[in-house]
Amino acid sequence: MSLTGVTQSVVLVVVDNTDLVVAQEQIIRNEERLLSIMNHSVSLVSLKDVSGRYEFVNQCFENLFQIKANQVIGKTDKQLFGDEISTILRKSDLKVLAQMDVVESIDELTLATGTVWLQAIRFPIFDRDGVISGICTQASDVTQKRHAEEQLRLAAKVFDRSGEAILITDPKGNIITVNDSFTTVTGYSLPEVIGKNPSVLSSGKHSEDFYKNLWHSLVEQGSLQGEIYNRRKNGEIYPEWLTINSVLDEDSNVLNYVAIFSDITAIKSSQRRIEFLATHDELTGIPNRSLLLDRLKHSLVQAKRQNHTLAVFFIDLDNFKNINDSLGHDVGDLLLKEATERLKHCIRDMDTLARLGGDEFVALLVDVSLEKINAIATRMVDSLAASFRIADKNLFVSGSIGISLFPNDGEDSVTLLKNADTAMYRSKENGRNQYQFFAEEMKVIAFQRMTFETGLRVAIDSNHFSVHYQPQIDIRTGKWWVQKPYYAGIRPILAMYHLLSLFPLLRLVD
Numbered sequence: 001m002s003l004t005g006v007t008q009s010v011v012l013v014v015v016d017n018t019d020l021v022v023a024q025e026q027i028i029r030n031e032e033r034l035l036s037i038m039n040h041s042v043s044l045v046s047l048k049d050v051s052g053r054y055e056f057v058n059q060c061f062e063n064l065f066q067i068k069a070n071q072v073i074g075k076t077d078k079q080l081f082g083d084e085i086s087t088i089l090r091k092s093d094l095k096v097l098a099q100m101d102v103v104e105s106i107d108e109l110t111l112a113t114g115t116v117w118l119q120a121i122r123f124p125i126f127d128r129d130g131v132i133s134g135i136c137t138q139a140s141d142v143t144q145k146r147h148a149e150e151q152l153r154l155a156a157k158v159f160d161r162s163g164e165a166i167l168i169t170d171p172k173g174n175i176i177t178v179n180d181s182f183t184t185v186t187g188y189s190l191p192e193v194i195g196k197n198p199s200v201l202s203s204g205k206h207s208e209d210f211y212k213n214l215w216h217s218l219v220e221q222g223s224l225q226g227e228i229y230n231r232r233k234n235g236e237i238y239p240e241w242l243t244i245n246s247v248l249d250e251d252s253n254v255l256n257y258v259a260i261f262s263d264i265t266a267i268k269s270s271q272r273r274i275e276f277l278a279t280h281d282e283l284t285g286i287p288n289r290s291l292l293l294d295r296l297k298h299s300l301v302q303a304k305r306q307n308h309t310l311a312v313f314f315i316d317l318d319n320f321k322n323i324n325d326s327l328g329h330d331v332g333d334l335l336l337k338e339a340t341e342r343l344k345h346c347i348r349d350m351d352t353l354a355r356l357g358g359d360e361f362v363a364l365l366v367d368v369s370l371e372k373i374n375a376i377a378t379r380m381v382d383s384l385a386a387s388f389r390i391a392d393k394n395l396f397v398s399g400s401i402g403i404s405l406f407p408n409d410g411e412d413s414v415t416l417l418k419n420a421d422t423a424m425y426r427s428k429e430n431g432r433n434q435y436q437f438f439a440e441e442m443k444v445i446a447f448q449r450m451t452f453e454t455g456l457r458v459a460i461d462s463n464h465f466s467v468h469y470q471p472q473i474d475i476r477t478g479k480w481w482v483q484k485p486y487y488a489g490i491r492p493i494l495a496m497y498h499l500l501s502l503f504p505l506l507r508l509v510d
Helices: 018-040 059-065 077-081 083-099 143-161 180-186 208-221 265-279 289-306 320-327 329-346 370-385 413-429 440-461 494-502
Strands: 044-049 054-057 103-111 114-126 132-141 165-169 175-178 223-231 237-248 254-263 310-318 352-357 360-366 388-390 393-395 398-406 434-437
Touching (some): 044 059, 083 103, 083 132, 208 223, 265 289, 310 329, 310 370, 320 329, 329 370, 370 434, 413 434
Antiparallel strands (some): 044 054, 044 132, 114 132, 237 254, 310 360, 352 360
């Protein structure tokens, strides 16, 4: 420009900023890439200044805490999340500032959506002068992993402490691991069975076809359960309840087989005990009424088919009630056991001795002759008459026995037992310590006695009797005399006295 103010020329300065523009564009692209990487990262990423205010959070952070980045930037944890969470996060940040190094932690945070576990790495950000300008946090949500680990720990604890034995094999059936209960049940430790086939436990009681069918069922159905016999390390064979399941992968290929089993020796023993008590007398161990009736029915079928004689002995111990009442039930039980042993020695192996209850026994003799019946009955009477040495005392009882025969005295179990019982009462009436065969007239007498006793009870209930006392001695002279009894309340009861005169009154017996 001249002094007159007229522009005479233009100076053009050209600066080449290509590198700067390229650099800026590169920075922008890198920032975009970095931001994209951070936002698409499966890890939570955040950046804070040294005062704890957020400068950056990625999308994973937003998703986890259900909050947008623009709501986070410039704020502290306490402003965003409250005291509990902020205390946890700030504690780790301060540790980074104090150590000026990387800090790793597992943070348990309770959010509105539930408890979250974060596996975090925090490291300091330094400026050019080496001063910390911020803290970067990278964290992964390991909640599911944590739960899985807890489940694994729980499964391991259950596996180790299970009361049932557990055995795991590979797809070929080779043992991978066993638990402590396996060692307790079988006697084998893990080092002794690892890599071996479970056939090491084979008892030898099952055929090869049994195991083939077992394996076939497992392959076809994927599981099986049932009772099997195995052998312990010491050679003892025991029953077990076994369950085997297949563990499959996503393509339904077998990964493992898991066998769970328990020793059921005690259960089997209890079952046998229950079955025994259902058919046997608990005190003496001989058959009870239920088993007696079953054997009697079966023996009657055989006797009818083969035309054999069958005898039923009804045995009652005389004087047992007095011993039981005076010396106690313990002594009575011991006497019953000893009496049982004596009676068992009187019969044959093919015969049955049963206890109906109390001091009543029944002996069932099959395919027996009359001579043998008499011999056995005599032995029973003599055996029971001998003294019993119980509780340092000599005790005496005897046996009253009634005998009924098939087919003469009945063709069914009920009739034979009833008739033998009737004959037993005749033995007692005739003085006890003997045996009597059933006779038809016994039924007539028993019926008459029942009718008479029933009539007396009805008469008493109906007040058909009155009692008058008659002196048998003169108090003044002391003279004795016999006077006909005087019966009052004559009415229809006279018929009862006529019945009394016709049939002797049978005394009650124990």
